[in-house]
Amino acid sequence: MNEPRVLTTRRSLITGLASSGGLLLAGCSESQPPTYGNVLRMADNFTYRAQRLLLPRTALATEYDRRDITSIPAIGTTDPADPHQGAYNEKNGTLYAQLRRARFADWRLRIEGSVSRPGSWSLSDLRRLPARIQITRHTCEEGWSAIAEWTGVPLHRVLQAVGVSSSARFVNFYAFDDTAESIDMFDAVHPQTILAYGMNGAELPIAHGAPLRLRVERQLGYKSVKFIDRMVVTDRFEDMGKLSEPRNGWAWYVGI
Ligand SMILES: Nc1nc2c(c(=O)[nH]1)N[C@H]1C(S)=C(S)[C@@H](COP(=O)(O)O)O[C@H]1N2
Numbered sequence: 001m002n003e004p005r006v007l008t009t010r011r012s013l014i015t016g017l018a019s020s021g022g023l024l025l026a027g028c029s030e031s032q033p034p035t036y037g038n039v040l041r042m043a044d045n046f047t048y049r050a051q052r053l054l055l056p057r058t059a060l061a062t063e064y065d066r067r068d069i070t071s072i073p074a075i076g077t078t079d080p081a082d083p084h085q086g087a088y089n090e091k092n093g094t095l096y097a098q099l100r101r102a103r104f105a106d107w108r109l110r111i112e113g114s115v116s117r118p119g120s121w122s123l124s125d126l127r128r129l130p131a132r133i134q135i136t137r138h139t140c141e142e143g144w145s146a147i148a149e150w151t152g153v154p155l156h157r158v159l160q161a162v163g164v165s166s167s168a169r170f171v172n173f174y175a176f177d178d179t180a181e182s183i184d185m186f187d188a189v190h191p192q193t194i195l196a197y198g199m200n201g202a203e204l205p206i207a208h209g210a211p212l213r214l215r216v217e218r219q220l221g222y223k224s225v226k227f228i229d230r231m232v233v234t235d236r237f238e239d240m241g242k243l244s245e246p247r248n249g250w251a252w253y254v255g256i
C-alpha cells in the first residue's frame, strides 16, 4: 500500500480541506454514505448518491466468458502468516499458519451481530449452500484490472440462513491480516456479492485470499476482502479505524 510519507501528505491535505468539503456538500442529506466528512470522500458522496438513485438494485457488473480470463496479480497481503508483510497481525497470523497446515479444515467463518442465529460456518457448511460462479473484472484502485472466475456462495444466502434483523444496515468483514471493510445491505444482498472459496476452477489460492474472500463486483478491488475470519452484521455504520481503507483517505464507497 502507501508509504507513510505519502500518508502524512495526504492527511494534511485532508485536514486542510475538510471544512470546504463540508461546505460544498452541505444540503445533501439524503442517500449519504456513512463516512461523509472530508474532501477525499466527496467521491463517496457523489457516486453513492448517483448509484443508489440511478441503478436498479440488481444491476449486474459485466460477466465474461472463460476465454476472457487473464492473469491476475496478487496484491496487498498475499500471506497473512508472513511477519514481513504490511498488515501482519501476530496473533491472527499464527492462527492462520495453523489453519492452513490442516488445509483449513478447522477454519470457521464466525458470524455475529444483528442476526437471529449467530454461529460458526466451516467451508463445507458454506459449500452446502447453492453456489454462484461468475467471471468478472477486478479493478484495483492502483490502476490495473484483470478478469478471473470466482466460485462461492452468494452472501444473501448466508444472511438468509442466519436470519438478518430488519434493523441491520451494514455487514463488516474482518480478515486475518489487519484489514477490515464494510458494505451496506444494498451491496450485501446484490446477486454478485459472493463469499468466494474457488478461483478459475480450483480452490482459492493462498495469495488470493484462502480460505474465503469477498467479491463485491460493483466496487473497487479493496472492498473485496481476502482471508476472511469474521463477519459482523450491524445496525449502524462502524468506523473501523486503521483496519479499513478510509484510514488512508481512500473512499468507503467506491462504486464502479
Ligand atoms: N485481507 C486483505 N484483503 C484485501 C487486500 C489486503 O491487503 N488484505 N488487498 C485488497 C486490494 S487493494 C486488492 S486490489 C485485492 C487484490 O486481490 P488479489 O490479490 O486476489 O488480486 O484484494 C483486496 N483485499
Ligand SMILES: [Mo]
Pocket (backbone or CB within 6 Å): 075, 139, 140, 141, 142, 221, 222
Ligand atoms: Mo487494490
